[in-house]
Amino acid sequence: xxxxxxxxxxxRRASRVSWRALGIALVSTIVxxxxxxxxxxxxxxxPEFKQEFLNGPIxxxxxxxxxxxxxxxxxxxxxxxxxxxxLGLVIAVMRGLPGPVFFPVRGLAxxxxxxxxxxxxxxxxxxxxxxxxxxxxPGVPNDLFIWGIVALTLIYSAYVSEVYRAGIDSxxxxxxxxxxxxxxxxxxxxRHVIVPQAVRRVTPPLLNDFIGLQKxxxxxxxxxxxxxxxxxxxxxxxxxxxxxxxxxxxVFIVVTIPLARFTDWLIARDKRxxxxxxxx
Amino acid sequence: xxEALRIEGLHKSFGPLEVLRGIDLDVAEHEVVCLIGASGxxxxxxxxxxxxxxxxxxxxxFVEGEExxxxxxxxxxxxxxxxxxxxxxxxxPHMSVLDNVTLGPRKALKTTRAQADAEATELLAxxxxxxxxxxxxxxxxxxxxxxxxxxxALAMKPDLLLLDEVTSALDPELVAEVLNVIRELxxxxxxxxxxxxEMGFARDIADRVCFLDAGTIVEQGPPDQIxxxxxEARTRQFLQxxxxxxxx
Numbered sequence: 001x002x003x004x005x006x007x008x009x010x011x012r013r014a015s016r017v018s019w020r021a022l023g024i025a026l027v028s029t030i031v032x033x034x035x036x037x038x039x040x041x042x043x044x045x046x047p048e049f050k051q052e053f054l055n056g057p058i059x060x061x062x063x064x065x066x067x068x069x070x071x072x073x074x075x076x077x078x079x080x081x082x083x084x085x086x087l088g089l090v091i092a093v094m095r096g097l098p099g100p101v102f103f104p105v106r107g108l109a110x111x112x113x114x115x116x117x118x119x120x121x122x123x124x125x126x127x128x129x130x131x132x133x134x135x136x137x138p139g140v141p142n143d144l145f146i147w148g149i150v151a152l153t154l155i156y157s158a159y160v161s162e163v164y165r166a167g168i169d170s171x172x173x174x175x176x177x178x179x180x181x182x183x184x185x186x187x188x189x190x191r192h193v194i195v196p197q198a199v200r201r202v203t204p205p206l207l208n209d210f211i212g213l214q215k216x217x218x219x220x221x222x223x224x225x226x227x228x229x230x231x232x233x234x235x236x237x238x239x240x241x242x243x244x245x246x247x248x249x250x251v252f253i254v255v256t257i258p259l260a261r262f263t264d265w266l267i268a269r270d271k272r273x274x275x276x277x278x279x280x
Numbered sequence: 281x282x283e284a285l286r287i288e289g290l291h292k293s294f295g296p297l298e299v300l301r302g303i304d305l306d307v308a309e310h311e312v313v314c315l316i317g318a319s320g321x322x323x324x325x326x327x328x329x330x331x332x333x334x335x336x337x338x339x340x341x342f343v344e345g346e347e348x349x350x351x352x353x354x355x356x357x358x359x360x361x362x363x364x365x366x367x368x369x370x371x372x373p374h375m376s377v378l379d380n381v382t383l384g385p386r387k388a389l390k391t392t393r394a395q396a397d398a399e400a401t402e403l404l405a406x407x408x409x410x411x412x413x414x415x416x417x418x419x420x421x422x423x424x425x426x427x428x429x430x431x432x433a434l435a436m437k438p439d440l441l442l443l444d445e446v447t448s449a450l451d452p453e454l455v456a457e458v459l460n461v462i463r464e465l466x467x468x469x470x471x472x473x474x475x476x477x478e479m480g481f482a483r484d485i486a487d488r489v490c491f492l493d494a495g496t497i498v499e500q501g502p503p504d505q506i507x508x509x510x511x512e513a514r515t516r517q518f519l520q521x522x523x524x525x526x527x528x
Contacts, residue, residue, distance in 0.1 A: 175372065177328075178366065178370035179383075182432070193383075
């Protein structure tokens with residue numbers, strides 16, 4: 001920072017600078033984007049590319065079917081999320097149980113989280129979707145949609161449990177001491193004092209994982225569930241044109257961006273609260 | 281006549297550090313005992329051990345004649361009889377003042393919400409906090425938060441109240457309001473064990489003062505004798521430093 005001048009001057013200068021900064025940003029954006037568009041549209045394969053990926057008539061004719069198929073994805077992530085949130089919490093609590101008595105519980109929960117975070121999601125979906133119905137066990141459902149939900153739930157509960165665990169660890173031990181000193185049991189202290197504070201703190205990262213889950217619902221298409229991605233694939237194979245995927249991309253962008261902004265808003269609100277209020 | 285609290289040969293170490301080296305202490309019903317001593321002398325650890333927030337290494341603790349350090353004691357039930365107020369208040373930030381106060385009665389004592397609310401409202405009013413009932417704790421001043429913490433402990437109707445340097449985190453101008461609450465409790469006959477740095481307050485309120493140093497009770501007696509005419513050299517040294525700091 002340069003020094004000198006009465007206090008009013010730098011202020012005026014600052015506002016003039018910000019107008020200049022805006023102008024520079026605008027011009028440089030136009031230049032960069034313009035150059036990019038120029039390079040791409042002048043590429044030797046551009047006409048074919050336009051025909052293959054940006055085909056207007058095919059886009060509009062395939063869009064309704066794609067949007068309709070998206071309901072399947074919505075159903076997938078809504079059901080999965082409803083299972084993941086409680087399951088992740090239970091696993092996080094299991095991993096936090098102290099003492100030698102709970103060693104097996106802690107151990108099992110740790111192995112579960114390690115394994116399902118290590119495995120590629122597609123692999124889990126394949127094994128559950130093809131493997132378990134293939135066993136032919138009586139009473140076990142063969143519906144691939146169900147196994148898709150089970151796979152997503154198992155994968156994401158591992159991640160979500162780690163988010164919860166970070167939240168639980170972030171609550172100061174003095175909170176537990178205060179609760180226990182009132183005669184609350186370990187479970188009551190968790191239920192009424194620790195977990196509510198932990199969940200509040202980790203809501204933004206939980207929403208982040210929720211966005212990830214939304215996108216990963218397309219992986220269920222790999223075992224043959226006809227959802228948005230599989231629908232686009234069918235249309236692509238029928239028309240020999242990739243434009244239907246553009247529709248899929250747009251649907252995900254439209255759904256995800258509001259959630260991402262909402263997450264940002266939550267984080268900003270928590271920051272404001274933390275700086276306005278007390279420490280804990 | 282049984283004591284409200286009886287401690288025999290209490291030892292407690294954190295790793296290689298022996299914090300309490302054989303504490304013996306009796307507190308009679310309705311008695312107010314102040315623990316004084318430098319930071320690290322073991323005052324806070326002693327209070328946390330009495331509430332069994334810290335497991336003890338050896339020794340025995342009795343509350344109203346019942347050994348609480350015996351095998352198979354129901355810890356949660358026991359803690360309901362002993363209230364503790366911490367230096368840093370430790371209010372639950374996600375609950376209103378009222379819910380902070382009623383959580384213990386509702387969950388540990390299974391009091392109905394209506395009754396717990398009524399009792400808490402009355403207690404809050406008694407300590408000048410009626411209008412803060414529905415506030416969030418972080419909207420309150422430090423002194424108000426600490427008073428709420430005291431009310432929260434009182435809502436469990438404890439036999440014994442432990443106060444752990446409850447004014448140490450407060451701005452000087454907020455200390456008096458908290459000390460006045462404790463004075464009122466003493467006047468109403470509450471049995472209290474108070475760790476404090478406020479020597480003037482200890483002289484005022486205590487029936488007995490215990491000076492702790494390096495994990496033992498070096499000297500105890502009536503406040504005037506301990507604070508004005510201590511027998512032990514270590515007590516004299518400690519009080520000399522307090523006087524030099526302008527706190528007595």
